[in-house]
Amino acid sequence: MKKISLFILFVFSISILANAQTQKQAKPSKKNTPVHKQTVVSKPTEQKADGQRVEISTSYGVMVVRLYNETPLHRDNFIKLVKQGFYDSLLFHRVIKSFMIQGGDPVSKTADSNAMLGSGDVGYKIPAEINDKLYHKRGALAAARDNNPQKMSSGCQFYIVQGKTYTGKEMEAIINNRNLTNKQGILYSMYQTDTVQAALSALQNLGDQDRIRKFMDELAVVADKEYKKQYPNAETVNMNQVQTYMEFGGAPHLDGGYTVFGELEKGWEVLDKIAAAETRPGDRPVKDIRMKMRLIK
Structure with missing residues (x-):
């Protein structure tokens, strides 16, 4: 009682x-003006075009992502795994149209067609590097994670946002x-x-x-x-980001909860094709979609 x-x-x-x-x-x-009235402007610093590129090859085509220097822990970890060939032959094991495509589970390399995937990892987590200027716009590369109060990232699983547009x-x-x-x-x-x-x-x-x-x-x-x-800036509406979500799309509900550490530069049609793949219960594609990665300039 x-x-x-x-x-x-x-x-x-x-x-x-x-x-x-x-x-x-x-x-x-x-500081909390309705977003449809564009009276609050907080222009973010645009990302410079520098940063390590990674080529992701799939049966649907090739994508190229650029890693952000503003998230060095995630950047360096991703580069290390790519160099090791860790991601080669792993699956995009979770695909949700108008949301995102997820991969990087090491168990997926040899999993049978009925296996439930998503729990595999490398035995360590990465401290969160959440940055208000790095957000879940369409094409954002972000780290998956389990439910933990520190919002620490998986050491290997990642997702790329397809998203949708919002009013x-x-x-x-x-x-x-x-x-x-x-x-x-x-x-x-x-x-x-x-x-x-x-x-x-x-x-x-x-x-x-x-x-x-x-x-x-x-x-x-x-x-x-x-x-x-x-959250000192939580109630400050960033109209540049809002406009991006309204015109270009993304997954704004994930902002502040997951570390965004890169973005898609090439292969937008590949992202859309993978996101549209037929899936079974659990959002795993019916036909396996494997990846191979390499560092490029």
Whole structure:
């Protein structure tokens, strides 16, 4: 019973954050202007055309990706694996049209046609190198990962975004939902700490519901401050990125959650062909699509 009532209070605190977010949406500040009104401009620094290129050959054709120097850990790891021939004969084992194509599972090299793939790895993770200027536009090369609070990347699995285009209204909803989800995640992490749990248990034993509610209200305020500290630019709309998603496409809901470490330069038609491949349950292509990689200038 105590756990249930504490959970209800936690949900109540979540609603406080949600209500605060809704109020901000109702009266947008200069830092949270609806994206269909292009009054907020935050022009990102354009990526220079330098960086190591990697050629990815498949039965559908050849793609060329450029690795970003802004993500050196991911860049160097990818280069190392390509040099080792690690990716040769591996599959694009997960393909979702209008979303992305994923590969790099070492198990896929010798897996039979009915095997469920996606859990293979190299035994290490890469620290996140998430950068607001590197985002999930169409053609983005990014690192896959499992669910971990540090957002550390898989040591070998990657995906290339095909994505789709979005309207201004859709982009506004995605941005607001992402901000709210991040706030809720911080509040939940605080709620789970031993210190907070001990304080709540003590108040629960006293039976003082008013003090418990006050405590949870205060926790929500602290969580909101921590959110602003961790995501200082979260509510600043980058109109250049928004325009890219509206005109060129991508997967904006992934921004801030995964490390983007490169982009497609050639082979757009190959990306589209692979993304359109017939799949079985689990999004694995019916016909195996193998890859071979090499470094190029």
